[in-house]
Amino acid sequence: LTSLITGGRKLINRLFKKPLSGRVPVTTHQAASPSASPAPAAAKSGTARSETEVSPATEPPTAPAGTNYISTTTSPVKVVTGPVTPRQQLKLNLDEFQKEFLNRIDQPTEKDKVFKDPAEAEAEGQLLISKLKEFGVDGKLTAILSGPMVTRFELEPAPGVRCSGIESLADDIALALSAERVRILAPIPGKSAVGVEIPNKVRRTVYLKEVLTSPAFRTLDSPLGFALGTTITGEPYCADLRQMPHILIAGTTGSGKSVCINSIIMSIIYRSTPAAVRFLAIDPKQLELPIYNPIPHLLSRTTTAPELVVGDLTRIVNIMEARYSEFAELGVRDITSFNARCEEMGKKKKPYIVVVIDELADLMQRAPTEIEARIIRLAQMSRAVGIHLILATQRPSVDVITGLIKANFPCRIAFQVATKVDSRTILDANGAESLLGRGDMLFLPPGKGEPVRLHGCFVSERAAKQVVDLWAVRYLTALLSEFLPEPEKTAQEIVQRDLVDVFYHPHRTARGRKLDQLKTILDEQTIDNLLVRGYYESLEEEVAAKVVQSGEESTGSDEFDALFAEAARLVVLHREASVSMLQRRLDVGWARAGRIIDQLERAGIVGPHAGSKPRKVIIEDAEELENKLAEIAKKCKRGAE
DSSP states (O other): OOOHHHHHHHHHHHHSOOOSSSSSEEEEESSGGGSSOOOOOHHHTTTTOOOEEEOOOOOOOOSSSSSSEEEEEEEEEEOOOOOOOOOOOOOOOHHHHHHHHHHOOOOOOOGGOOOOOOOHHHHHHHHHHHHHTTTTEEEEEEEEOOOEEEEEEEEEEEEOOOOOHHHEEEEHHHHHHSSSSEEEEEEESSSSSSEEEESSSOOOOOOOHHHHHHHHTOOOTTTTTTEEEEEETTTTEEEEGGGGGGEEEOTTTTTHHHHHHHHHHHHHHHHTTTTEEEEEEEEOOOSSSSGGGTTBBBBSSSSOOOOHHHHHHHHHHHHHHHHHHHHHHHSSSSHHHHEEEEEEHHHOOOOOEEESSSHHHHHHHHOHHHHHHHHHHHHHTTTTTTTTEEEEESSSOTTTTTTTHHOOOOOEEEEOOOOOHHHHHHHHHSSGGGOOSTTTEEOOTTOOOOOEEEEBBBBOOHHHHHHHHHHHHHHHHHTTTTOOOOOOHHHHHHHTTOHHHHHHOHHHTSSSHHHHHHHTOOOOOHHHHHHOOOOOOOHHHHHHHHHHHHHHEEEEEEOOOOOHHHHHHHHHHHTOOOHHHHHHHOOOHHHHHHHHHHHHHHSSSOOOBBBBBOOOOOHHHHHHHHHHHHHHHHHHHHHHH
């Protein structure tokens, strides 16, 4: 045995220490021999090398059986052994980007910078005093504050005049002054005066650019800082979502709540990259938020199907719990401390997550118990891990905005509502019924008892689309830089021809003209690589969860059932998805039918469990189902390889 080992060592030394020449042996086995992998110099230095050079010599070596030969020239041969290139990080020159951002949004004109004439405001004030005297209310004007939409007259009542007597005259004052609506603040918080707010006859629009370029927004050092609008005196007003920590928005149709959501999103993506902030957008109305699908900040494309919202909120809850576990391992309490510790250790920071729901009433009608439970859980616990909620509804009734939701959303924004009851539901006070609409709002910050009247920023659909295209070009350039020599020109052409949705929503457009147009710009292999990789980058918490889940799936407990395809065709054909139906049609037991239903839900063929209501069948027709089954089969084959 000793002689055999000694002879083997001599043979190995003679094979690999002797200079090579003429032919380089390349083994055909998948697993290389341990003695053949490192070079002697690399072994001495102890450093891993991604490339090694093999120089030619004079005598060919004696190679073992099972070895193919490749003829070489006099130049060195590079053998690349490095890992696969990861996803390219988005590199952004923030100053240059912000300049282009400001050029693409709506620009205020000279007419929008003109305020009310002081002489006209003073004449209206004297008219107000004379009308109040007709109703037996004496007092004097102490200040006149004119803004973009309203003018506030501050009145100091005479001794013996009660505030409630002035407040009850709102309709009479509106009639006497020919005003649309009059709001009376009796008294003004912190002042010994009563405020009478009268709409301007000529109202100007407040644009987002005015607030983004103001010193108030520039000094707000926060990745979640956003522009709300201006006060009644025309001063820019900004806020920080980290201090809210969640926002509840209510108002009738056309009052400006969707524009407010757009201004919040636009303000955040103006200064924050996807590495700092991510969004989850839910819009059952399918009107406002799908326009933001091309930006890289989204966790996934905007959810428009109400039956999928429970799964999305469950996804955020799982991320929250995973972050709490990571924070406990490092011994930190919140995301600020965690990111500071990560910066010291050289690790990647955690991004903030903002969940935006544009219409809560539609969701509460579908599955009120499940959605309310998840919203309350997130509202109570998610602030510390950097997850914030923005909820909007046009019906602020008690069955939509329940007591538990109101208790966990101290920050509220009320636009124009129909009745005083709706105003008290959202603000716990009257006043929202007297607003003018078109962005006129009452903002109630957390910790304050009285709301602040603001005039919201205006963001047009054209401006939002141009900003989204700007982000899409930057992101596609980073994605295509791995495959193309000039990715920026190609990215601009893809965005200009409106073909970006092929990457994040291939099931809707793959059978249409957009995929054919995209093939004229990119080759099929590049398109397949981008589709397999996915448009949106996954969070580290989700990647870790998928690794754990894949380990569980390898045991065979989560594989697709042999009757999965047949069950999917039955469900789509009969437009019904239930365990009892699969029992009857497939002649299987209760447990197996339940597992098949769960697999159909994970595959996106049926919706989640909705209490006593039947599951919704998401796939519309047989053609879409066959494409879905082919995609699942391809993924299973790729996973097996």
